[in-house]
Amino acid sequence: MLIYILRRLGFAFITCIFISVLTFAIIRLPPGDFVDAYIANLAASGSSISIDQAEAMRRAYGLDQSIFVQYWSWMVRVLQGDFGVSMMWRRPVTEVIGDRLWLTMVVSLAALFLTWIIALPIGIYSAVRQYSIGDYIFTMLGFIGLAIPNFLLALILMYFGFRYLGLNVGGLFSAEYVQAPWSLGRAWDLAKHLPLPAAVLAIAGTAQLIRIMRANLLDELRKPYVVTARAKGLTERRAILKYPVRAALNPFASSVAYLFPYLVSGSIIVSLVLGLPTVGPLLLQALVAQDMFLAGAIVMMLGVMTVVGTLISDLLLMWIDPRIRLEGR
Amino acid sequence: MLQTPMADHAAPAVALAVRDLAVQFRSEQGVVRALDGVSFDLHAGRTLGIVGESGCGKSVTARSILRLIDHPGIITGGRMVLDPSTPREIDLASLDPESRQMREVRGGRIGLIFQEPMTALSVHYTVGNQLIEAVRQHHSVSVAEARNRATELLRDVGIPRPETRIDAYPFELSGGLRQRVGIAMALAGDPDIVIADEPTTALDVTTQAQILSLLRGLQEAKNISLMLITHDMGVIAEMADEVTVMYLGRVVEVAPVRQLFAAPRHPYTRALLRAVPSILARPRQRLSTIGGAVPHPGSRPFGCSFHPRCAERVGAVCMERIPDPVPPGQAGASCFRTEVPA
Ligand SMILES: Nc1ncnc2c1ncn2[C@@H]1O[C@H](COP(=O)(O)OP(=O)(O)OP(=O)(O)O)[C@@H](O)[C@H]1O
């Protein structure tokens, strides 16, 4: 078990290093260096700096050093929480991102939990009552959910929410809480705004997970240990929930790993449509403006989060499946 | 029809009487009559061997008794009477499979032992967890008490160091030990009837012998009525008191074990016996397997179902009519050869 955990941690670490190299490459991607970009930026707004000043800046940022040294010093600064300065906003990147990272997490996690909560019972129902009317209805709804792009769904829901329910849709906060510091009231306000974006994001993943759960459970239901459970005298409900459902849970654990990046990237467009203060729209703006420090920081943070998600999924798998847990006992 | 009493001495009570059991699997491809009028008696404290080639309906019979046949199988006729001719008699075929009464029978009156000791236990729970659950399903005892009983059960089935093995997962045990756990599981509710569906088929020869002798020992110690399903005549010779031979969802011969081996009456039984590579076979005798494949129950041959493979057909009658079934509760064969000409 320890070996398993250590191995997973090792993989996670290596992946993080790759992500950082990639991020560094992104930052260095535009022609010229940061100072050139900075000068161009200044020129655009009508001011300028001298060549000496530019050279001093290059030295300060170590841009005259070799690429490896530059990577290393960049890494050291990143590990200290310094992601550089956003050119677009002329403020430290961490400040620009601010709450957005956590709000992205909150929205994605809410979508993930919603996915589970909906997919688990429906998946079980569809497998146990295979080919029932309910199974067909859920299958159909699932395919519709898969087929509709989620930004369209967001628009539709917004329209109906606004038109018929008089909801103040869009955003994650009501007007009075947008700028307010964190408080219980603000958290509650957030909770009230979460369901719509979470639902929009969750739909496609839910449809997918239901299909997987149904297929897995159908497989498991045919296995002899289910008959063993029934032959003990257990009720059908208990026999199914304790044994085959448990065995079919693995995809739920894996879904943390594969749904998470999907939710995060999916949230970019949905966030734009719904006006959510997540990192998605910010990333888009940063890319358009070639604000590479900002873009790099966001990409890196999302990448690391995904790695953490994968790690969590591995630990969940270990918890669910004793064969993994006892590996090498 | 040639008939002989089942046993010379006073026959023990019948624990389970199956009469004319019929089971069908209906699908778009058509109706498969997996069982087509199966009758037999399981005597208290005895071993009834059920033998036949793959697909003849042995497992379906076992599952039907516990009302556990897979969808789309349905029982279309017949009775399965527990404790017949006593005040307690119940016809399992008349119960709702999900009823409390039926669930009390499962594990509480009738225990089931499976063929595949690996897949018959869940890998997600410890042996103890699964065993304690079975104990508590039929005895209202505390978890601690159930755990003690589970440990005792593991000891009864010959598992060394049961106090530690109880916390093992099934995949940590060898095939033989796993099958012992499977037996312990079947016994957890103190059933008086045990159905063992090919309990040794998946095991190697040495382990097979050990499991069989364990079953025999347990049967004597707990006075269990054992229904032993196998396709191995060697196992029948070693274990059974009475034998029911099945072919394509029907019973073709019923006989006490000695009589079956000494004077098999049905051509199918004779063919099965010739196919046994056992001590019964004379040295250097060529092993004969039965010619021809088992037809699918969905396309049952007309007349006597065995006629396409029968080497001893008596004539056109074999192709035209179905021989009378073996009369319930008696020894006999379902074959025109054994019918006394009127
Ligand atoms: N789930 C099912 N769906 C459709 N038909 C089935 C199903 N289970 C059993 N049958 C039918 O019932 C027949 C008898 O099956 P059964 O499993 O009882 O055979 P068996 O005698 O136990 O054979 P084996 O020695 O291989 O275990 C099969 O030939 C098959 O046609």
Ligand code: SF4
């Ligand atoms: S009835 Fe005829 S075909 Fe069938 S087993 Fe007897 S002799 Fe063979």
Ligand SMILES: [Mg+2]
């Ligand atoms: Mg079978």
